[in-house]
Amino acid sequence: MAATTTTRARTQARPRTAPVRLLGPWENALEGAVAALCAVAAMAAVSALALTLLDAGSVGSPWSLTAALTAMAVGGTVSAAGAPSSEGSGGGLAELFGGGGEMGPQMSGSAQAVPLGVTLVGAVVLWLTFSRRLRQTRQRRFTAGELAVRTAGAATTALFTLMILAALAQGTATLPESAMNQMRGSGGGSGPLRDLMGGGGTTQLTYQVSAATTAFGAVVWVALVIGAGCLLSRKARIPLGGTLDGLRGTWGRSLSTVTRTLLILSAIPLTFVFVGAVVGGRASTTAGATLLLSPNALAVLLTLGLGSSWTAAVHRERSEGGGLAGLLGGGQAQSDRPDRTEHLASLPVGGCPLWLAALTVTVLILLACAYRTARTTNPGHLGTAGRFAVVTAVVLGAGAWLSGASGEFAVTMFGSPMGGVQAELSGGVLGPVLLGLLAGAAAGWAGSALAALRGPR
Numbered sequence: 001m002a003a004t005t006t007t008r009a010r011t012q013a014r015p016r017t018a019p020v021r022l023l024g025p026w027e028n029a030l031e032g033a034v035a036a037l038c039a040v041a042a043m044a045a046v047s048a049l050a051l052t053l054l055d056a057g058s059v060g061s062p063w064s065l066t067a068a069l070t071a072m073a074v075g076g077t078v079s080a081a082g083a084p085s086s087e088g089s090g091g092g093l094a095e096l097f098g099g100g101g102e103m104g105p106q107m108s109g110s111a112q113a114v115p116l117g118v119t120l121v122g123a124v125v126l127w128l129t130f131s132r133r134l135r136q137t138r139q140r141r142f143t144a145g146e147l148a149v150r151t152a153g154a155a156t157t158a159l160f161t162l163m164i165l166a167a168l169a170q171g172t173a174t175l176p177e178s179a180m181n182q183m184r185g186s187g188g189g190s191g192p193l194r195d196l197m198g199g200g201g202t203t204q205l206t207y208q209v210s211a212a213t214t215a216f217g218a219v220v221w222v223a224l225v226i227g228a229g230c231l232l233s234r235k236a237r238i239p240l241g242g243t244l245d246g247l248r249g250t251w252g253r254s255l256s257t258v259t260r261t262l263l264i265l266s267a268i269p270l271t272f273v274f275v276g277a278v279v280g281g282r283a284s285t286t287a288g289a290t291l292l293l294s295p296n297a298l299a300v301l302l303t304l305g306l307g308s309s310w311t312a313a314v315h316r317e318r319s320e321g322g323g324l325a326g327l328l329g330g331g332q333a334q335s336d337r338p339d340r341t342e343h344l345a346s347l348p349v350g351g352c353p354l355w356l357a358a359l360t361v362t363v364l365i366l367l368a369c370a371y372r373t374a375r376t377t378n379p380g381h382l383g384t385a386g387r388f389a390v391v392t393a394v395v396l397g398a399g400a401w402l403s404g405a406s407g408e409f410a411v412t413m414f415g416s417p418m419g420g421v422q423a424e425l426s427g428g429v430l431g432p433v434l435l436g437l438l439a440g441a442a443a444g445w446a447g448s449a450l451a452a453l454r455g456p457r
Contacts, residue, residue, distance in 0.1 A: 025149050032130060032153030036222065039126035040161045043070045046121045046291065053276060053288030060207075064171035069292075071166045071209045073118035075217025079110045080173070082205035107203060109409035114402050116295035119221070120266065126222070127229040130154060135233070155222040162218040169209040232256040253377045254384075254391040254444075257369045262395070265365070266295040299399030300344070302365070303427055305358030306435040308400065310344040310427040317410065317420040366392065366439060370447025375454070385444035392440025397433040 047069040048062065056065050068078060130150065231252045269290050276287020304310050316339060345355040374384045404427065410420030 025146075028146050028149040029153030031133065032150035032155075033157035035126055035129035035150075036154040036157035037161065038129045039122040040070070040158065040165070042125040043073055043118050043122035044165070046118050047073070047115075049273075050115075050117070050288045050291040053273070053284045053291065055285070059175075060173040061171045064169055065173075067165040068169035068171075068207065068209050069115060070118065071162055071169055071214045072113065073115055073122065074162060074214060074221045075114060076162075076166055076169075076209045076214035077110060077112045078169075078207055078209055079108075080205040080207040081106070081108045082172075082203055106412050107205065107409060108412070109205075109407065111405075111407035113405035113407075114296075115292040116299070116402060117266075117270075117290075117292045119402075120263065120295055123221070123225045124263070126154070126225050127233075130226060131229060131233060151222070151226050154226065155219050158218045158222045159215055163211050163215050166209040166211045166214040169207075171207060173205045173207055175203040175205060228255075228259070232259060251387055251391070254369075254373045254387045255395075257373045257376075258391055258395050261365065261369050262295075262298065262399075266298050269294045269297075295399075296403040299396070299403040300427065301358045302362050303396055303400045303432040303435070304344055304355055305360070305362030306396070306432065306439050307355070308427050308431045308435060310425070311341055312344065312425050313339070313341040313423070315339045315422040315424075317422065362439070363443070366443035367447055367450075370440075370443040371450050372447075373444070374448040374451035382445075384448040385441045388444030388447070389437045389440035392443070393433045393436035396436040397429050400427050400432040401429045403427070 044066055048066045051057075051062055051065055051069065056062060059065070068076075072078065232255060234256070273287045273291050276283040276285075276290075300310055345353060347354040349357050370384065370388050373388060377384070404425055406422075406424045406426075408420065408422045
């Protein structure tokens with residue numbers, strides 16, 4: 001009798017699981033496509049908000065600029081071409097040749113930058129939407145085929161959606177006189193090149209986004225987000241296989257801790273966005289830039305703290321003095337504005353160099369992440385140091401690579417180069433990788449030692 005009662009109690013205590021309805025290939029592909037659409041919509045919303053705060057409507061169409069910024073978030077490159085207008089300029093050779101028509105001076109340029117604020121918002125939305133059913137299904141694991149179909153649906157949808165946005169990212173931007181002073185010799189002065197382009201007025205630039213780079217970046221972006229999500233997620237039941245499951249249990253903890261910490265730190269400055277939206281003016285401009293470039297600034301700060309050499313350089317291209325440029329004095333017009341290179345490590349912040357403040361922040365972040373990793377995995381001092389070193393090197397190297405930016409503008413007339421400007425923010429990738437290995441190993445060993453002193457969790 002007692003045995004029967006015990007058996008009934010055990011039977012009643014067992015959780016009753018409802019049968020799981022298997023999803024077909026089309027349903028998995030559709031859910032992956034919906035995840036990609038939600039991610040692209042979130043990226044477009046963030047881009048539109050940032051451009052509104054930056055008052056981009058005074059430069060060009062907000063719709064085409066939003067499409068261009070969203071495409072740039074996955075690696076799309078922007079190219080532009082146009083001609084200066086002689087309206088209100090008071091003459092000059094630009095007016096002589098029809099205000100910058102086919103016979104007048106022409107401008108061309110390109111820009112390459114990744115607004116990581118937009119990219120990371122889309123990545124978070126993509127993974128949360130993509131893995132919703134994977135996190136809800138507790139009775140079984142998704143098969144490798146189902147996961148592949150979902151990924152293919154997300155990648156295909158992101159590819160075509162972002163290519164459509166790249167096709168729509170065409171418009172005309174108006175550059176004011178203050179921006180054109182950088183191309184016209186010394187500000188407010190006179191010179192042959194300045195007279196060539198007109199003494200004042202504005203410049204109309206027609207811009208477009210490369211569909212090829214956008215398409216390639218979209219596929220790589222989806223693959224990296226889903227791959228990283230499979231390693232980082234602790235709740236999703238994903239069929240990685242025996243070896244990959246082992247890597248997920250050992251390496252995934254370190255990668256998860258570092259990635260989650262950096263995402264939180266990147267999101268903290270976003271609280272200023274609401275303040276800037278209410279206050280307006282200069283605060284609104286700063287809020288828009290923060291919304292776009294907060295993760296970029298964090299990556300520069302961390303790699304700068306480890307000793308990476310970040311430089312912001314402006315190089316003015318001068319003609320060799322021959323041809324039409326020599327006749328009009330184009331090279332001499334820009335000779336009074338020398339090139340400028342600023343080393344970020346030497347910038348003063350609160351009476352000390354910037355790298356010292358960055359070093360303090362970097363050490364605290366890495367030590368906290370290593371301690372957290374050691375408390376959750378406890379693989380030993382050497383194991384924690386080795387794995388944390390590799391993870392730190394990969395994350396910081398990727399951040400440094402994505403945070404670089406470059407742009408160039410040139411002026412030509414009758415096919416002869418008259419001058420131009422090149423701007424670049426660079427820090428290299430090899431330096432952050434090597435320095436990340438050393439700093440990650442030291443932080444991993446120190447964090448493991450602190451966790452050992454604290455005792456078992």
